[in-house]
Amino acid sequence: MIDPAFFHDQPTLTTSQLRLEPLGPGHFDTALAARPDRESRRLTGTHVETTDDDVADRLHRASIADDRADWAIVRSHDGMYVGEVSLRDFDPYNESMDFHIELSNSAVFGMGFGSEATKAVVNYGLEVVHLHRITLRVVDYNTRAQRLYSKIGFHPEGLLRDAWFWDGEWSDVILMAIVSEH
Ligand SMILES: CC(C)(COP(=O)(O)OP(=O)(O)OC[C@H]1O[C@@H](n2cnc3c(N)ncnc32)[C@H](O)[C@@H]1OP(=O)(O)O)[C@@H](O)C(=O)NCCC(=O)NCCS
Numbered sequence: 040m041i042d043p044a045f046f047h048d049q050p051t052l053t054t055s056q057l058r059l060e061p062l063g064p065g066h067f068d069t070a071l072a073a074r075p076d077r078e079s080r081r082l083t084g085t086h087v088e089t090t091d092d093d094v095a096d097r098l099h100r101a102s103i104a105d106d107r108a109d110w111a112i113v114r115s116h117d118g119m120y121v122g123e124v125s126l127r128d129f130d131p132y133n134e135s136m137d138f139h140i141e142l143s144n145s146a147v148f149g150m151g152f153g154s155e156a157t158k159a160v161v162n163y164g165l166e167v168v169h170l171h172r173i174t175l176r177v178v179d180y181n182t183r184a185q186r187l188y189s190k191i192g193f194h195p196e197g198l199l200r201d202a203w204f205w206d207g208e209w210s211d212v213i214l215m216a217i218v219s220e221h
Contacts, residue, residue: 041131045168049108052163054155059110062123063102066111069120070094078145079122082181084203105129112142112156121147124156126164126173134171136164140184153187161191165219174216178203185213193217 052059060066071094075085089097101109107127113120122142129136140157142148164170175193177184193215201209 041129041134041169043129043131044105045131046105046108046129049110050163052110052159053115054159056115056150057121057152057155057159058113058115059124059156059159060113061102062098062109062111064095064098066098066120067095070098070111070123073120073122073143075141075143076145079141079143081205082178082184083141084178084205086205107136110156110160112140112152114152121152122156124160126160126168126170134169136168136170136173138164138173138175148183153184154190157187157191161217165217169219169221171219172216174214176212176214178205179211179213185215188215191217 049061051061071091074089074094075083080086080088101107106129107125109123109125111120112122112124121144122140124140126136126138138157138161140153140160142153161173164173175188176199177188194217195213196216197214199212199214202212203210
């Protein structure tokens with residue numbers, strides 16, 4: 040079992056191009072300016088555009104929650120906010136969490152930021168938190184995300200048929216997980 044109080048604090052993580060900063064109210068201006076564009080929302084199935092109040096509320100909850108860890112993904116060399124990455128749904132008894140990442144602007148897709156942030160957070164989850172399982176869900180048309188998750192070691196575990204509705208079409212959602220070797 041993992042200490043249920045583990046997520047009272049969380050560290051800043053660094054990669055070669057990025058700084059992953061614990062998400063909180065201090066990110067309000069940058070998170071607002073970088074609200075997910077339509078392509079990013081299509082890939083995460085976010086139907087509703089968030090208001091300023093939604094953003095403020097989300098950042099506040101992220102900073103006090105102890106059943107999840109959220110990071111702002113910031114480009115190291117110029118401080119540009121590029122998105123968010125999270126471990127959520129902490130189950131300390133079964134040592135598992137769910138992973139989510141969203142780069143907010145499609146102009147920064149394909150530059151390796153997603154790979155770096157995912158590797159850093161999955162490594163933190165498995166090697167520092169000592170999670171046994173990390174799970175995620177990805178829609179079948181999001182081939183970029185699937186490629187990234189497979190590369191990092193996630194395996195498909197199941198298919199939710201017609202679980203996603205976007206622009207008048209149903210799509211399947213793939214369940215994936217990575218399981219610790221210890
Ligand atoms: C999915 C996401 C995290 C990937 O991050 P990224 O920085 O854009 O991707 P990377 O540059 O790290 O590339 C990841 C891999 O996908 C490959 N790739 C890039 N575009 C691709 C495409 N259209 N189809 C398939 N693979 C693709 C890359 O070549 C790379 O694989 P490689 O290392 O073997 O060459 C990012 O694009 C994103 O946040 N998208 C919007 C929200 C989203 O989809 N979130 C995931 C929800 S499950």
